[in-house]
Amino acid sequence: MAAGALRQRASSHRGGGGGGKEAMPCWASLHIDVTQLIAARVLATGDFLDYVRFRAVCSGWRAAAASPRGCGLLDPHPRRWMLFPEGFGQRPGHPAHGGHARFFDLSTAGAFVRVPIPELEDHHVLDSPDGLLLLLRFEDTALRLLHPFTRDVADLPSFHCLAQQLKHLEELPNRIRLLDADVFYFYRTLSREVCSAVNITASGTINVMLALAPIGCVAVASACDDVWTISSWALEENELEATLPYQGKLPKIGRLLACCGRWTEMFSSASVDALAALVNKDNLTLFDLVSKMDMYMTTTDHVVRSRGILLLGEILSRISFKCLDVNTITTLSDFFISRLSDWQAIRGALVGCLALLHRKQGVGCIVIADVKRLVESFLQNVPVQSLATADRKLCFEILSCILDRYPEAVKQMDGEQLYGICEAIDEEKGPECLMLSFHVVEVVMKLFPDPSGLAAQLAGDVFEILSKYFPVYFTHGVGNGLDATREDLSRALMHAFCSTQYFEPFVIPLLLDKLSSSLPLAKIDSLKYLDNCIRFYGADRMVRHASAVWYKLKEVIFDLSSDQLLISEALNCLKSAIMYTDSSDKDLFINLILLDEDIVNKIRSVSSVDKSILSSLEDLAQLHALGSVISILAESSTYFCTRVLQEHFVHLVDIVGTKADYESRQLNDCNGSSSAPVNYGALYLSVQLLSSCREVALVSYKDCSSVKLAKESWWLILEKKLEQLIHLLRSFSRSMQPMFRQEYVSCAVKGLLTLATFPEQCLPLPANAYEDILLMFTSIIINKFENVDLWRLSLKALTSIGSSIAEFPASEREVVYYRTVVDKIVPLVESYDTSMPLSLRLEASYEVGTAGLNYMLRVAKSLEVAVVTNISESEANGRTKCAEHVAHLFECYSSRVLPWLLTSGGVNELALSFALRLLDETKDLTVLDRISSQGLLDSLMTGMKLLVGVCTAEQQSLIVQKAYSIISSMLSLPMKLMTGRLLAVDELVPSHSVPETALISMFSSIIVGLRPQTPVPDMMVMINLFTVFLLNGKMPAAYALASIFNKYLHSPEFSHENQLDKILDDILERCFSTVLANSSSEISHSSAGTSDDVDSSDVFSGNKLSKINILSSLAWIGKGLLMRGDEKVKDISMFLLKILCSDEILASIPPHQEEPYGGDSSDTSLAISAASAFHVMMSDSEMCLNKKFHARIKPLYKQRFFSILMPIFLSKIKETTAVTTKLALYRAFGHIISNAPVPAVITEAHQILLMMVDSLAKLSLDIEDKDLVYSLLLVFSGMLMDEKGKECILDNIQITMSVLTKLVSYPHMMVVRETALQCLVAFSTLPHSKIYPMRRKVVQAAIKALDDKKRAVRQVAVRCRQTWQSFA
């Protein structure tokens, strides 16, 4: 103000004195000391605004006054501003204020300012001491002091910290006892009631004191403290209020603010929970609670009152299991019922009423008289439709609860009250409320079944309200958090419609009317409703609508534009109409439907048309509709069936063809000339009729004798035409003529199937005809497998005939079926007939087997036989494809037959006996020799694994014992010596005969499949045995060892043999030394130079292969350990790493000592196999160590391994200089990266990206690594899709792009080129400025790829080029 005055005067001087320029004082050049003095005065007397104005005069003045910003809260400016509430109960920071807060100048008393305070977004204002704001941050409950004008902040110890400290105090000074659970209560109370004072010392220390009135103590802290200092003495509330300065705030402002505080809302439910827990545990009686809350519930401030009542209501709803006495209940219900009239606090009253109504019998529940009063008061006082959605929902919940649990309270209701309910529902829109209100209507209507009752009187009015909602139209999407879906709503409305039959005169016309609506939804809904209503309203009421219903349904069914769903709904509806409309006139529907002019015309046109109906889709659809209508009619009762058959059947069959006709046609077939086309329509309809006969027979097969004896019955008609029909059908399905299209054949097959599945008592089908049908199908299966459609149809028919037999147990048909079908088809598996593909044979057997348990057992047996004969006779037959054949058999056995048997309660013994038999077959050495020479061994091993895997632990132990005894009797190794420690190397037999190896392989496959619970005999011997073979480089032994260590290490069952751990160490040690010994002997050998011993060179050449094998065996054992999360895996991986880097060791040897042969190449191949060992360890395997073979798998083991090895590899790669070593390391690390889960890799992207790119570049040179390159590229593309990965790639975009553009012309693998191009396309989404420099390079690469050999690559290249060219 002063500054403004000064300026004014200055300008008036300037303007007024025209010539006296020197007389004008130049304020700007005032001496700095003077200016500072003025500034200090301005500050001392004026206020912040004056200070701002002063600073705005000129730069000189501005420089003289200290800037208010940046000096923390210490600034010298007075704080006479007080936070002023906006009113309406809105706290500061309410969204309506737009991030501003209003301040009031205390000193001048009159000035208001609105200051933008962005902090209010995520802070809650606790208090406003001395013109500062005490804020509470939502996320971490940090307490902070904010200067509202300079926005400087000082951080204090957090509120949470304060609460914790208070909790830990031994004895609290005041009356409220703290429980463990009620920290939240603290937040709630304290944040409301806190008063604070601030003192800023000259040295800059900020001290804050909080007065915690509810607890009666004071907490003090300064800005640099970590904890609060809490007073140990108690203070009365009044004392506190007197003590603290009120300067800077209105009394009780904190409470007002907190009323609507967002922060308190968050904790409110928690604090109610805490209170309810108190009440539940009897720590707080309800009486105490009510008397404490007395003031809150009766105050005239409706905000506080409503919160008080709500609190009581919520607590009541949370103690629904606590016993309350009659008095309490009565008092409470009195209270809440009276509160229903208090519309401002209605919510609490509703919650309370609902809680009372929900109380169970036995813990004290509301009495009937009170319920009556409640209903009255509710209907009188609660204006439901003017409430908010949540409250309306509560209202409807109350209503439906009353109706469901206390119907007698409503029984004596008068029309007035019912009308009240209607009014409550009228115009309701919320889906959840509607759900409830529909339910309410349903129950109310059901309460008054009396014809003179209220429901009958008011049906029209109620329906008027309901009809508005039909069809339910619901625009809310899925996943909007609502529980109700359109289907739920629609169902609820349907139940409401069906609640009383008095709705009938209104509902049926409405539904029929909506049927002609153009909205498909409306149509479907009305069909569904109609269906239900017909069932509910009963025959008497529906009779008068019968014809109308039929006409409407006919319209829908024969409408060409209706879709399948609609038609099937309509047919359903028709079905229930016929079933439930049981009028005295039993010909009602016959007259309506069968004699309907349209229907008669349609049947006539179908049967008379010469042209094939199949030519147009519309005709076909009409035919199907017609067929369904007629068969529905015929199916519904015996009488209808007879009538329909009388009317049409004979005629239709005659149209299809007479017997004579059939014979002449056969003659024609022989001559090769085609006869007249067959009427498909007639065929279809007669098959439909046949199947409806079957349905009728199925329903009434108990008293079919009466049907047979009746004078007029469908049975007689059918019998008359049966023979002719069978002949006809057979001729169709057997015929291979092209004129019989697919439809004919399937129709005929369906007819035959229907005939064969007729219940035995009801059909005059002669036994031989039945057998004929089966035979025909069987012969199709065996002979006509070229005709795929027919083959499948027949197979299906056979399966369903088989399963239909199972429905009528102990019939002769089972025998016939077994004899004619199973005995013919299942042996196909065993035969060597190569004309029919094995897969078809297997499929046929399996499908036939699914018809019944007995059949499937037979299938399993013959599969077993097939495998065994293959083993024993394979040499005799000299067939070469034997291995593949057996593999197929096993595949079928284990993946289809066994699971089926398991699910249908089949026996598990099967696998056991099969496995034992396999063992028996293979125990002969000569057989083993032959097997392994034929390559059969692998498939046998796989089969054995699968069989063992399926068995239970007990069965497995049987198998193991047997196998073990075979091994110990046959193997030439000194088994006895193996019981103790591992044998010395010298005792090892260097090489084993082929059959022995085969034997061990079979044995190892048994071990692989074992469950961890299975006991294993002589574990030590076995481990020794396998170790011997492992050291000879036999892989199966490695699988077995890996499984053993994976499953049994540290297993308590083998605790007496806890040497397992030690043995493992031994084995590893030996493997290490074997691998290393050779290379070191190599070195020693090379250094010795001349000592070319024959033996050692022999060992040399043989050893190279076995060394590699031992390395991969190590990998397998490592995998076993890794999967169970054992620490030992580290030893193995470190050893492998050593091998990887062994090149470097070699390179360090002086060059003159290097041998001309060997050394280098053997070591690189070792390095390669060490690298692929990492692949083995990380990747999933079908061979062993998976779920199927009961491996122990620790979750996230890959991720863990990756994160352990990553830093090691990174440092190794960094320090390696030799090219080959680096390559080997890259390879190994590449395997690890590409098998680790992508998210894990992406989190480390910043560390490994460069290395990955480099390895992509290096590995792309060698064709051997193409798969690795591809999988690395895939990982890279995964990174590219991730936000974090993208950032990393952006940082290294130059090198990444150059490698990728090179990969675009990668010669060895098409998918690599394709993926590289796709990655380049994905790059185009990165920031333009970063990728623009790359454009030229990428476009060039893409143009080059346009000429690619592969089409897929060319297509991606076009896309890539277009994308990048568009950056111009």
Added chain:
Amino acid sequence: MTVGMINANPVVHERPERAAHPHAADALDPLDVFDTVRDIKDPEHPYSLEQLSVLSQESVSVDEKLGRIQITFTPTVQHCSLATVIGLCLRLKLMQNYPPHFKVDIKVAPGSLANEESGVYTDKFLRLISKK
């Protein structure tokens, strides 16, 4: 400014459905080329050139050894002044989709255009429009 359409009511043909790519080998074949150009929209109508029968599979010939692609198209009407535009569209599309060493010839079917000398488009003219 609305100028009357040159062919206001063209005959539209159904787009034949082809299941999978029936290519035998991965070499460039006419079907490939046809696939790239079949969906170009006619400058006058919202239909593709294939639907208007301006192009058909037979109108494309490819000689991969010599690096030649030849397309012969048939304007819907004789006096079609948009034939040039169609030609340009075709050429641009082919330039984008095939390596630069291919020689692309675009011709109008003999007798289908009244003013035939404008039927063949020179590369020179095209270079002007394709420069971006």
